Amino acid sequence: MTTPDPLDPLDLLGVDDLLTEDERLIRDSVRAFTDRHVRPGLADWYEAGTFPVRELAPELGKLGVLGMHLEGYGCTGSTATEYGVACMELEAADSGLRSFVSVQGSLAMRSIHAFGSEEQKLRWLPELAAGQAVGCFGLTEPEAGSDPASMRTRARRDGTDWVLDGAKAWITNGSVSDVAVVWAATEEGVRGFLVPRGTPGFTARDIPGKLSLRASVTSELAFDGVRLPAGAMLPLARGLRAPLSSLGEARYGILWGTVGAARDCYRTAVQYARDRVQFGRPIGGFQLTQAKLVEMALELEKAYLVAVRIGRLKDEGRAQSAHISFGKLNNVRTALEIARSARTILGANGITTAYPVLRHANNLESVLTYEGTAEIHTLVLGEAITGESAYR
Structure with missing residues (x-):
């Protein structure tokens, strides 16, 4: 009888095991990129309200994540799940970083790729993919x-x-x-x-x-x-269906990205609970702290499973708008609750830029409402369930 591997406290169900070798390679490459190029400056950028677009864009182009799910014109043609994993690691650093990549690739580039003329594609897509243009x-x-x-x-x-x-x-x-x-x-x-x-x-x-x-x-x-x-003019774009289809691609990145933000908050809370001593023992040894961490772990793993499932559906050509709404509604809400709970474990330290949790929580307040509010995604799902539209 073999001895089971010890549980990973950051991935109790081992959802990472559902990823392919290529997907794990992308995960690790993007994580290493953010550790090297992004995390060291994040606290200062956030406090100053700045983002070094011109410095980071070419590096993101070299990494291959700009328009990575598009084919040709300098794009890598990655699968939907590979793109999702990249978004997860980008947003584990900061929602602003993932937003930059989403807008560049899923909104601007995807619109040109799907609806542009060949001349427009050749003019813009290679430069945008390389990060030489924004x-x-x-x-x-x-x-x-x-x-x-x-x-x-x-x-x-x-x-x-x-x-x-x-x-x-x-x-x-x-x-x-x-x-x-x-x-x-x-x-x-x-x-x-x-x-x-x-x-x-x-x-x-x-x-x-x-x-x-x-x-x-x-x-x-x-x-x-x-x-x-x-x-x-984009010759193939007629009607609202065109921009909304690109928004669907960006929303897909969000349902993955927020898993990364939630994981970063949870990881920070676990480490802090191990290190912070009160009443003569680490606060992770107290029941109320453990209850918070367990709840965070449960919801994080469920959100991760949702992302993987929708990624697989998208790779199979079976994902519908209701699936994307399911993922954005559930995963953003989950990430926001995890960020808020993590902040309570860190106490006063949680409101500083020395730790990422309140930065993530503040960012997620925007992610909750942009590219489709929770109310709109609720109505999308309500229509899928009942067959009745309740928008007007």
Whole structure:
């Protein structure tokens, strides 16, 4: 009779064993990258409200994670689960880092890859994949968040050109982007446009006063009579289905990424409970602390299993929008609760930048509502269960 391996306190069910050799290699490579290039500076970036996009983007390109799930044009063509594992390790460092990669790859690059002309793909995708250029995705507006159909940004034809007017808000990478993928209402329905940096009438400014996702660039975009040539329009993008399909790809990254944030909080709490001595013993020896850690471990493993299952469905071509909503709703909520519980174990130390838990908790407050609020994903699942739409 063989002796079972000792349990890993950070992975009690051994969910890591469900990953393939290639998936574990990607996990380890991205984890090593964040340890070397990201974690040493995170506390300072977060406190200062900065993110070194131009320094990190080429390194992320060399790592191969920018648009890694796309085929050709300098992209690695990874599986959905491999991309998910990468997102998990990126967000274990910080949600802002995973957001940068998600917006670059799943929103900007994916929109060009899926809906662009060959000329547009050749112009932008290799540079974006290498991190030599940065992209953003302009859909959300100040008055149109969960209801993008009410967007006020308009594009009208003027001869062979298009003229773009309007504004976008809460745009990750906005002010540092070399190209913005912008969605606007036209007489033909919603269409997508590529707006390069420096185009006359196009301006971007960072949103001040953020208490969440501070190590991330978040901007407002303004378009005042922006004249674009006919070749700026994404020819295959017609209607809201186009931008929403790219959002589905980004949401998929979120349901994996939040597992990483939760794991980082749980790992920190376990180590702190072992090291922190009160009343003559480590606080991990007290029942109430153990109860918190056990609850965190249970929920973390379940969220990880959800991510793996949806990844496999996606690789098999069987994932539907309701699956993505299931994962985002469950895993973001789980991660946020784990972060909050971890903070209580760390006590006052938990509110400092010396530990990652409150940084993760603050970030997850944004992740909870961006790219589909909990309420919207609840209604997606409600419709899947009942067959009735309750949006209006």
